[in-house]
Amino acid sequence: MPIPDARRGEAADAALAPHGAASLAARDWSFTPAGRAEPVLAGLDLTVEPGERVLLLGASGSGKSTLLQAFAGVLGGDDEGVRSGALEVDGVEPGAARGRVGLLLQDPDAQLVLARAGDDVAFGPENLGVPADEIARRVPQALAAVGLDLPLDADTTRLSGGQKQRLALAGVLALRPGALLLDEPTAQLDPAGVREVAAAVAALVADRSMTLLVVEHRVDVWAPLVDRVVVLEHGRVVADGPVADVLREQGERLAARGVWVPGRSPEHPAPASREPGQVLLAARGLAVRPAGGAVVQRGLDLDVRAGEVVALTGVNGAGKTTLALTLAGLLDAAEGQVTATDALLAVPPPVDSPAPASWSSRALVARLGVVFQNPEHQFVAPTVRAELEVGPRALGRDDAEARTIAEPLLDRLRLRHLTGSSPFTLSGGEQRRLSVATALATAPPVLVLDEPSFGQDARTWAELAALLAAHRDAGGAVVMATHDRELIAALGAREVVLPAPAPAPRAVETPRNARRPLVERLNPVAAIAASLLPALLLIVTLDVVSAGVALALQLALLPLLGVPWRLLLLRLSPVLVGAPLTALTLLLYGEERGRVYAEFLLVRISDGSIEVALATLLRVLAIGIPAIALFARPDATRLGDALGQNLRLPARFVLGAVAALRLVTLLRDDARTLERARRARGTGDRGRIRRLAGLLLALLVLSIRRGSALAIAMEARGFGAPVRRTWVRPSPWRGVDTAAVLVGLGISVAALGAALLTGSFRAVIG
Numbered sequence: 034m035p036i037p038d039a040r041r042g043e044a045a046d047a048a049l050a051p052h053g054a055a056s057l058a059a060r061d062w063s064f065t066p067a068g069r070a071e072p073v074l075a076g077l078d079l080t081v082e083p084g085e086r087v088l089l090l091g092a093s094g095s096g097k098s099t100l101l102q103a104f105a106g107v108l109g110g111d112d113e114g115v116r117s118g119a120l121e122v123d124g125v126e127p128g129a130a131r132g133r134v135g136l137l138l139q140d141p142d143a144q145l146v147l148a149r150a151g152d153d154v155a156f157g158p159e160n161l162g163v164p165a166d167e168i169a170r171r172v173p174q175a176l177a178a179v180g181l182d183l184p185l186d187a188d189t190t191r192l193s194g195g196q197k198q199r200l201a202l203a204g205v206l207a208l209r210p211g212a213l214l215l216d217e218p219t220a221q222l223d224p225a226g227v228r229e230v231a232a233a234v235a236a237l238v239a240d241r242s243m244t245l246l247v248v249e250h251r252v253d254v255w256a257p258l259v260d261r262v263v264v265l266e267h268g269r270v271v272a273d274g275p276v277a278d279v280l281r282e283q284g285e286r287l288a289a290r291g292v293w294v295p296g297r298s299p300e301h302p303a304p305a306s307r308e309p310g311q312v313l314l315a316a317r318g319l320a321v322r323p324a325g326g327a328v329v330q331r332g333l334d335l336d337v338r339a340g341e342v343v344a345l346t347g348v349n350g351a352g353k354t355t356l357a358l359t360l361a362g363l364l365d366a367a368e369g370q371v372t373a374t375d376a377l378l379a380v381p382p383p384v385d386s387p388a389p390a391s392w393s394s395r396a397l398v399a400r401l402g403v404v405f406q407n408p409e410h411q412f413v414a415p416t417v418r419a420e421l422e423v424g425p426r427a428l429g430r431d432d433a434e435a436r437t438i439a440e441p442l443l444d445r446l447r448l449r450h451l452t453g454s455s456p457f458t459l460s461g462g463e464q465r466r467l468s469v470a471t472a473l474a475t476a477p478p479v480l481v482l483d484e485p486s487f488g489q490d491a492r493t494w495a496e497l498a499a500l501l502a503a504h505r506d507a508g509g510a511v512v513m514a515t516h517d518r519e520l521i522a523a524l525g526a527r528e529v530v531l532p533a534p535a536p537a538p539r540a541v542e543t544p545r546n547a548r549r550p551l552v553e554r555l556n557p558v559a560a561i562a563a564s565l566l567p568a569l570l571l572i573v574t575l576d577v578v579s580a581g582v583a584l585a586l587q588l589a590l591l592p593l594l595g596v597p598w599r600l601l602l603l604r605l606s607p608v609l610v611g612a613p614l615t616a617l618t619l620l621l622y623g624e625e626r627g628r629v630y631a632e633f634l635l636v637r638i639s640d641g642s643i644e645v646a647l648a649t650l651l652r653v654l655a656i657g658i659p660a661i662a663l664f665a666r667p668d669a670t671r672l673g674d675a676l677g678q679n680l681r682l683p684a685r686f687v688l689g690a691v692a693a694l695r696l697v698t699l700l701r702d703d704a705r706t707l708e709r710a711r712r713a714r715g716t717g718d719r720g721r722i723r724r725l726a727g728l729l730l731a732l733l734v735l736s737i738r739r740g741s742a743l744a745i746a747m748e749a750r751g752f753g754a755p756v757r758r759t760w761v762r763p764s765p766w767r768g769v770d771t772a773a774v775l776v777g778l779g780i781s782v783a784a785l786g787a788a789l790l791t792g793s794f795r796a797v798i799g
Contacts (some may be wrong), residue, residue, distance in 0.1 A: 077265075077269060091265035150666075309338035325702070
């Protein structure tokens with residue numbers, strides 16, 4: 034039966050009642066994360082009144098992101114760290130103020146819950162019991178507010194980093210919270226997107242009377258849109274007041290401490306002292322595409338010269354990251370070629386081909402230093418110091434040489450105090466600096482960097498720019514995918530602007546009177562029941578007749594489902610291969626009964642083995658074919674909707690499983706990225722078993738961390754709130770669903786009856 038998707042209890046009505054802007058307060062509040070000796074926030078005192086718009090500034094690692102998570106009530110339990118003092122939202126502990134605070138984290142990929150863009154934006158309002166018709170209005174409004182022009186059914190796993198960030202922000206805006214907490218919301222956006230999103234947030238905050246607390250290194254974007262600036266240093270407030278007053282009175286002091294103060298740009302390195310030299314890397318007629326994706330750029334010609342910085346720019350989704358990885362030899366060219374010149378080929382160790390994609394891991398790390406978009410993908414060692422020594426050791430440096438290389442990098446990039454820390458416990462800005470340092474550690478002629486300045490304060494930005502300039506002046510080349518206009522200017526980069534990609538094709542709307550294939554109209558619960566009922570009979574019997582009758586009936590009914598035969602055969606290929614192999618094994622080694630037709634060593638083909646083999650073959654096919662046919666186009670979100678609405682399973686369990694399934698679908702992409710990262714770090718030439726063990730461990734660590742981040746994001750979007758959840762996509766039970774279940778039951782009865790009537794019925798037990 035269909036379940037009304039807007040029915041709510043009194044708790045849900047209370048959650049929907051307008052509360053206005055939320056207040057935030059911290060009184061002598063401290064937090065020390067597990068595994069860290071020093072607190073991230075120490076004795077913090079801060080009050081944000083309802084409706085205030087506050088810009089939170091501070092050097093990288095000063096505790097800004099931790100404070101936002103604390104106010105959102107998602108820091109975790111006592112095992113996540115030690116805390117003291119008082120922290121309140123609207124006068125109560127943050128965990129008791131669900132739905133009042135909307136949080137955008139630094140990593141947008143870890144915040145996307147569902148597979149389709151529209152469903153993901155609707156996730157938060159559904160958790161808070163917002164009526165379905167209101168959610169239907171909020172979703173397109175939130176997408177428009179962040180300038181994301183996507184079909185509602187767009188695959189969230191195929192979006193660029195910037196598009197994912199916009200989508201995550203849209204999901205937060207759809208909550209209409211009392212306080213909006215944003216952690217570097219524009220860090221991965223192109224310049225036009227930065228202005229667009231900042232203006233949209235300011236307009237929404239004013240229109241909805243929300244409190245705003247935003248963390249951003251760049252003051253110039255948000256200064257005109259906020260009332261107040263708060264500066265953190267070593268976990269304490271060191272400046273607090275109106276924007277103009279704080280910048281006027283303490284601008285010089287703040288700039289010296291790494292704050293991006295308007296009109297006080299960090300020191301730029303000196304211009305290049307000489308013209309670019311010989312070509313090191315050349316691309317001709319190049320077309321690029323991400324692994325498993327479509328071509329995003331074609332016809333690219335590019336020379337990378339010694340002593341030159343090349344900046345790859347363009348809107349989000351233009352293919353900057355894909356082009357960078359292709360130039361670095363970590364992705365194969367879709368068309369054309371990337372070749373190294375003699376100057377780059379002369380660097381030891383020797384290689385057999387000028388194409389970087391064919392080089393060994395050791396040859397790559399000696400010539401090309403790579404920084405990935407997500408720093409965590411390239412970490413392979415337990416400590417910061419060990420990370421810096423990975424590349425030199427891959428090139429055969431001994432312990433003393435590796436340490437000598439690491440020491441100055443620790444100081445130059447302000448990582449000395451983190452020497453013994455795990456790379457995964459660092460802040461986003463610290464992780465980015467470490468990833469750049471790992472690329473510099475092998476002194477490669479060419480550096481390929483993806484957003485190298487992401488998350489940096491003004492001091493670390495200047496130091497990073499100086500390091501890249503020094504590499505350039507020493508005759509090295511730098512290729513960087515970036516939105517940072519100041520970094521482009523500071524390094525005198527030659528800009529290569531990638532054209533905007535073609536708009537994503539819009540899904541053709543199915544006319545109301547058009548009849549969809551039966552498999553798409555069936556309720557997933559009905560599909561499960563229709564395939565499960567015959568399977569339950571077949572797994573407890575072992576005769577040919579029952580399996581044969583069931584399979585014959587299923588094959589006769591299969592065309593009614595409307596599944597394309599090509600898709601069905603593709604999905605069935607494991608079953609079509611595995612079933613005969615299983616049957617063959619039983620034929621050769623099954624029980625000996627009746628007449629023996631062949632005998633050799635352990636092989637005996639008899640009446641008994643033939644019967645068991647045939648019965649098994651038919652059973653595997655009769656169980657596998659309908660199950661795969663009914664779920665030929667798997668849709669985890671639709672299945673979750675059905676389980677929650679039709680079987681009344683707890684929403685927390687169902688949606689947790691759906692979110693976990695989305696993470697599982699990302700594992701293949703993660704494995705590919707981790708393989709590329711290890712190849713770029715110089716560890717990709719190890720033996721297959723050792724590589725596989727390292728990859729599995731890295732996937733485990735990444736999955737745990739991403740799962741933890743996803744849990745935080747889901748909690749911040751109202752997951753598990755004490756209200757009756759709205760299901761914006763109804764999952765009705767129709768007559769066709771009842772008919773499907775009856776058909777499954779009828780197949781079971783017919784198969785059992787045929788076996789009994791012929792006297793061939795044989796149970797597995799007895």
